[in-house]
Amino acid sequence: MARKNTSQATPATAALAAAGVPFTLHPYSHDPSAASYGLEAAEVLGIDPARVFKTLMVEVDGRLTVGIVPVSGNLDLKAMAAALGSKKAAMADPGAAERRTGYVLGGISPLGQRQSSPTVLDDSALALASILVSGGRRGLDIELDPQDLVRITKAVTAPIGTVAARNGSGPR
Structure with a gap:
């Protein structure tokens, strides 16, 4: 995976770069009328929604x-x-979410938040070689190894997704 592209720098990409974590940026044109930011990203980027995670x-x-x-x-x-x-x-x-993280809704990343918070990652991520999370703004996702996400956020893993999330189907 590539390192950050300075034209796409956000606190999330800066945190990954500072930690030496490999990642790939996936920018896309965000449609303000999209009903679901995460499903929009999956569709526009052509990536299985089970690999795109929302924060x-x-x-x-x-x-x-x-x-x-x-x-x-x-x-x-x-x-x-x-x-x-x-x-x-x-x-x-x-x-409160925006103030705590420093990000706007639809662009809240689990990385580089203004104030860190206890974090839980759905354990389905651990079966994947890489996942995508918000890059810190609408229209930017970051692909990384889920183990790196766990390490850098100090997350615990647990089955916190619904059955739809755990089998890769269902609504937002």
Whole structure:
């Protein structure tokens, strides 16, 4: 995989470059009317939606956390809470997610966030040689080894995706 292209630099690409992690950038023309940022990326880039992961900010026990699941399914909030030793989770307020990460919705990357948060990656990623996550802006995805994502974000892995996410089918 290639290293960062300076014309596409974001905090996410800078974090990967600083850590010496190989990655490939996948820029695309974002359509503002797209219903799902992640599914749009998969379709435009011609990549299986089970390999494209979305970054979701979740509130667990009053703290913001990051859940990363395939765009082909949804986040299981109970499983997310359990992965972090809690019983209940809820989607975070969009404004709080943007303030915490420094990114806009649809471009929130699990990498290079303004403030790091506990992170959980759906364990389906570990069966793949590479996955794509947001590069820190709409219209930019980063392809990398899921083990590198785990290492750089200090993520735990757990089955936090819905059945649709785990078998590669289903809606956003």
